[in-house]
Amino acid sequence: MPNMPPSAPPSPADSDMPASAASRNEYTVDELARVSDTTVRNVRAYQDRGLLAPPEKRGRVGVYDDTHVSRLKLINHLLSRGYTLANIQDLIMAVDEGHDLRSILGLETAIGGRWSRERPKKYSLIELLQMFGDKASPGALAKAVDLGLLERDGLSFVSGSPTALAAGATLAKEGIPLADLLDAVGIARPHFSAVAKALVDLVVHQLDRYDPDALPPPADVPALVDAIWRVRPLAMVLVESEMNRALEEASGDYLGDRVAAIMEKKLGHAAQSDAGKNKRPKK
Template identity: 35%
Template sequence: MSGPIQTILRRVRRGSRDVIENAVSQLFDAAVQPHGVADSGEYRIDELARLAGTTTRNIRVYRDRGLLHPPLRVGRIALFNDTHLTRLRLITSLLDRGYNIAHVKEMLSAWEQGKDLGDLLGLESAIAGSWATEKPQRMALSAARRLIDDPAGFDRLVSLDIIRLDDGEQATIMRPTLVDAFIEIRQYGVALDKLIDLHEQVAPLLDQISAILVQAGVEEVVDKINPGAAMPGDVEVAQLITTLVRFRTQAVTAVGATLASSIEAQVESVVTQMLGDLIEKQAAAGE
């Protein structure tokens, strides 16, 4: 990764870490207030569902599972307040990140008991879930060498930290999806050296794209949560955190779609050129 890109990423992390951690902490604080705290809004269940972007059925499930505090009862009418709305937005945000209902309940309960956010989720997880789509795979060093089946290529992958050598006779495949792709493409006769060369050419370009996207996502929040100024309202904070939570998925989808479209166009262009050249050669041979 180039120096300027590293500088950008460090600045993004350093400039946003405390601000966003504080925002997430305050959001959790607002979401776990005990019932009875004065709130400005009162909502029936259908209105609460509309404001939170969910369904009345989901709200009832969350209530039954203990994720939402009981509503205020006025006769036969159940009234919810802004604490319910904030908590409901947070629940939806966590579920969107892949946590299940049991995990969400555990996190909210832990926060109510005073546990630290960093201990509970980890800062990166609290901000935007797990950004790493791959889980490293640990195996015996001998098995890793057999998997790659190319001593020189194996050493190059180690130097790129795609494979990490652990103490003793163990190795960790840090990028298993990438390694699997290399192995599959090699079946078509492409040398591992060439695949690693391509990776080294493409990786810095992807780092630049990632830096631009991450910075854009962080700026969206930092611009609205000004350090030193009063925090926005609970609902707005919930919306900002949800923006960050969903940013990763949408960014990956957008980049993936753009890359797929670009590759498709390039393949079509190359194939057309190859066929055109072949037709010209055949025509010239027949003259």
């Protein structure tokens, strides 16, 4: 969980967030690059070009937050669609000149900010072996990297979700084969992606009443940001509720099928036994 000193000054975007959203995630430049799927070199370059706001200085350390994450995600997305950095710079300058900067940053963060408050954590190979025991085979590690559950960092590995990694280690210790667990993640991921798309649609549905090729009027942005921040946690509640329902249904079906199979087996044995008794010659 990010540390928030009580005396920390509010960021430009905090004035557009409700109180529950003002406690922002904070990152070093290395953490920012990792969670934004870019490099430290790119972060520095974007700052130099004015595409990214400088970090808050605390002594000699620069502290970034979710406004920087959402801006980097926007830059990455535009680059992937073929825009140049010069195009993006012109676009951002035009947006910033036409709208209140605090409102734009607040809208960017409300829509594109991270949904998780977990911070990436680095693990040595020895630490992973201690967590997973002999199940942490080279093949399992390679598959975890392919799935994005772990990222190689020299001789170490980085997990974007230490909580999920710890849960996987506990399941492995309970006897669930790690290969099966990773297969389950791979099978479930497309379904989670579909659920996420539906939930994001719910969140950004607030924008549907505006022209799709234009930003909302500046006067509407603060209320829109507040509405999106209220919807985000409710969407997560919906996910948890539906997941619990689905797990109960799936486990109930499995238990019912297993009991039915046992009953059929027992009834079959009983029928065979009765048939054997009927065939015995009478004395």
